[in-house]
Amino acid sequence: DQLENLDFLFDVVRTSTRNVVVVLTPELLKRVWCAGEIATAHKNGIDTMPLVCDGFRPLTVEALRTISTLWSSQQIQMLANYGISIEDVTKAYTWLQGPHLKPMKMPRFGHVSTREKVAVDILSRCAPRRVSGFGFSNAPQILLTGLNTSFTDTAGQSKGRILITSSVADAESLSTCEVFQLMLQAHLQVECVVVQGSRQMVSWKPWAYYLVVLLFRGMFRDAGFARMLTAAFDLSGRRALEVVTVIADAQFDFPSVDVYDKEDSDNLALFGDEQSTVSAQAYRRLLNVVALPFSPFASDGLQKNQVAEIATRFHRYKDPALAVAWDRSDDQLLFEEEHLEHPDDVLASISPNVFSVHSIGELGPFSPTGRSPYAMIESILSENETFGGFKFDSGGSQDSFGI
Numbered sequence: 001d002q003l004e005n006l007d008f009l010f011d012v013v014r015t016s017t018r019n020v021v022v023v024l025t026p027e028l029l030k031r032v033w034c035a036g037e038i039a040t041a042h043k044n045g046i047d048t049m050p051l052v053c054d055g056f057r058p059l060t061v062e063a064l065r066t067i068s069t070l071w072s073s074q075q076i077q078m079l080a081n082y083g084i085s086i087e088d089v090t091k092a093y094t095w096l097q098g099p100h101l102k103p104m105k106m107p108r109f110g111h112v113s114t115r116e117k118v119a120v121d122i123l124s125r126c127a128p129r130r131v132s133g134f135g136f137s138n139a140p141q142i143l144l145t146g147l148n149t150s151f152t153d154t155a156g157q158s159k160g161r162i163l164i165t166s167s168v169a170d171a172e173s174l175s176t177c178e179v180f181q182l183m184l185q186a187h188l189q190v191e192c193v194v195v196q197g198s199r200q201m202v203s204w205k206p207w208a209y210y211l212v213v214l215l216f217r218g219m220f221r222d223a224g225f226a227r228m229l230t231a232a233f234d235l236s237g238r239r240a241l242e243v244v245t246v247i248a249d250a251q252f253d254f255p256s257v258d259v260y261d262k263e264d265s266d267n268l269a270l271f272g273d274e275q276s277t278v279s280a281q282a283y284r285r286l287l288n289v290v291a292l293p294f295s296p297f298a299s300d301g302l303q304k305n306q307v308a309e310i311a312t313r314f315h316r317y318k319d320p321a322l323a324v325a326w327d328r329s330d331d332q333l334l335f336e337e338e339h340l341e342h343p344d345d346v347l348a349s350i351s352p353n354v355f356s357v358h359s360i361g362e363l364g365p366f367s368p369t370g371r372s373p374y375a376m377i378e379s380i381l382s383e384n385e386t387f388g389g390f391k392f393d394s395g396g397s398q399d400s401f402g403i
Contacts, residue, residue, distance in 0.1 A: 009033065009036070009037065010036055010037065010040045010082050010084070013037050013040045013041055013044070013046065014040050014044050014046075017041070017046055018046070018047060018126070019046070019047045019048075019049065019126040020037070020038075020041040020046050020047070020048045020049070021048075021049050021051050021122060021126075022034075022038060022048060022049070022050050022051060022096060023051045023053060023106070024050055024051060024052045024053055024056040024103075025053045025055070025056060025171070025172070026053075026055045026056055026057065028056075029059060029093060030070050032070075032071050032075045032078070032079065035071075035079070035084075035089045035092075035093075036079050036082060036084050036089075038089075038092045038093070038096060039079075039084045039088040039089045039091075039092040040084065041092070042088070042091065042092035042095050042096075043084075043088060043092075047126070048096065048101060049101065049102075049103070049104065049122065049125060049126070050096055050097075050101055050103035050104070051103070051104050051105075051106050051118075051122070052103045052104070052105050052106065053105075053106045053108050053171065054106075054107060054108045054109065054171055055108075055171060058097045059093060059097065064090055064093055064094060065090075067086060067089060067090055067093065068086045104118060104121065104122065104125075105118075106118050108171040108174065108175060109171065109174065112178065159191060159204075159207040159327075159331070160191050160192060160193030160204050160207060160208055161190050161191055161192070161207065161208055161209055161210070161317075161327065162184065162185075162188075162190060162191070162192040162193075162208065162209070162210045162211075162212060162314065163192075163193060163195050163201070163204060163205070163208045163210065163211050163212065163232070163241070164177050164180060164181050164184075164192055164193065164194050164195065164212045164214070165177065165194065165195040165196075165201070165211070165212070165213060165214075165225070165228055165232075166213060166214040166215070166216055166219060166225070166248070167216055167218065167219035167222040167224075167225045168194070168195075168196045168224070168225075169222060169224050169225075170216065170222075172216075172296070173214065173216045173219070173248075174194070174196070175296075176214060176216075176248050176294075176296040177194045177214055178194055179296070179303075180212075180214060180246070180248070180294055180307070181193065181194050183303060183304065183307045184212075184307055184310070184311065187304075187307050187308060187311050188311055188314060188317050188320075189320055190314075190317050190320075190323070192212075195228060197224070197227075197228065198224075198227040198228050198230070198231045201228045201231040201232050202231050202234075205231070205232060205234075205239075205241065206239065206334055207331070207334070208239075208241060209239070209241065209242060209316055210241060210242050210243075210244055210313075210314055210316075211232050211241040211242070211243050211244070212244045212245075212246060213229075213243065213244075213245050213246070213286060214246045214248040214294065215245060215246065215247050215248060215249060215252045215286075215291060216248060216249040216252060217249050217251045217252050217253070220255065220283060226282075229282040229283070229286075230282055232282070233281065233282045233285060243285055243286065243289050244289070244310070244313045244314070245286055245289045245290075245291035245292075246291055246292055246293070246294045246310060247291045247292070247293050247294070248293075248294050248295075248296055250295075254287060255287070292306070292309055292310050292313070293306060294306050294307070294310065
């Protein structure tokens with residue numbers, strides 16, 4: 001798309017495009033610029049592939065007959081200025097929905113790997129061409145390399161440092177979260193994950209430092225979002241999440257804080273009495289944060305500028321190298337806290353390069369020499385000996401624990 005210069009938009013489709021993939025979301029056929037692109041592709045014989053998303057409904061014969069009522073007279077004149085008539089749009093839409101084109105389906109919910117596979121299938125159906133010096137056979141691999149941006153540890157555990165969520169039961173909101181996640185992750189080089197349920201929030205929260213909430217109209221009436229928010233602000237964990245809010249919907253209006261002070265408020269009655277108090281407190285925390293904009297339908301350049309501005313809110317990651325060291329140290333401490341009931345497991349898994357070990361009692365101090373503390377204890381103590389315990393000090397940190 002040439003969203004920075006709309007005068008070139010139809011020229012790009014006509015002269016510089018071999019394949020057009022029409023992503024059929026519920027509102028796409030109602031957008032005048034999309035109508036112009038589809039009509040241009042049809043008139044110029046450009047290979048076109050319909051990609052049908054969840055919730056799309058084909059236009060009926062009656063809707064096609066009255067297609068001009070979707071746009072103002074100024075918009076219709078704009079199309080005419082580029083040589084596109086309402087009749088051209090009607091023919092193009094009929095062709096797009098007809099039997100001559102073979103549509104593909106794009107699930108907007110579920111694991112991102114499913115959508116990656118659809119993207120690779122699209123490439124395989126498009127006319128082969130060389131892109132940036134690579135042959136077509138490399139294209140699917142390049143695509144997957146760009147999308148497979150999740151970081152995991154050696155045990156396969158995802159450790160999202162920045163959690164992103166919204167009213168993800170809505171397909172447009174979820175898609176915006178996923179686009180924002182990829183762009184923010186690329187900018188900060190820090191793992192970001194989109195949270196789609198309260199169980200994921202509980203599972204991923206211990207490793208995270210920030211919660212990003214993309215604001216859309218009506219989201220405060222979403223019971224699923226309320227449960228995620230309640231889990232995010234649960235104070236039972238060792239770490240409180242810092243909140244960053246992002247306005248992703250120009251029609252979003254901040255409600256009054258007073259709304260959430262009323263026990264009989266409709267906004268809270270939806271979630272039930274048990275959760276209402278906590279949800280009200282969580283919503284007040286969101287309302288007290290100044291939100292920055294992110295435009296889902298803007299050009300790539302504008303979105304990158306917006307993400308760069310939002311990224312300044314994540315103070316912990318201003319120095320990436322230092323932040324990595326902090327994160328690893330915190331991960332080790334978190335692991336210890338979760339396994340203190342099983343000290344043998346802790347001792348066997350602690351890296352000797354991370355901790356210094358000091359014995360307490362008659363054995364005297366010693367330092368690891370490339371061996372785990374557990375192995376050293378086994379080699380030093382005889383069958384009948386006892387020891388007073390060990391203190392583990394994390395390098396560069398004031399935190400320690402004893403066994």
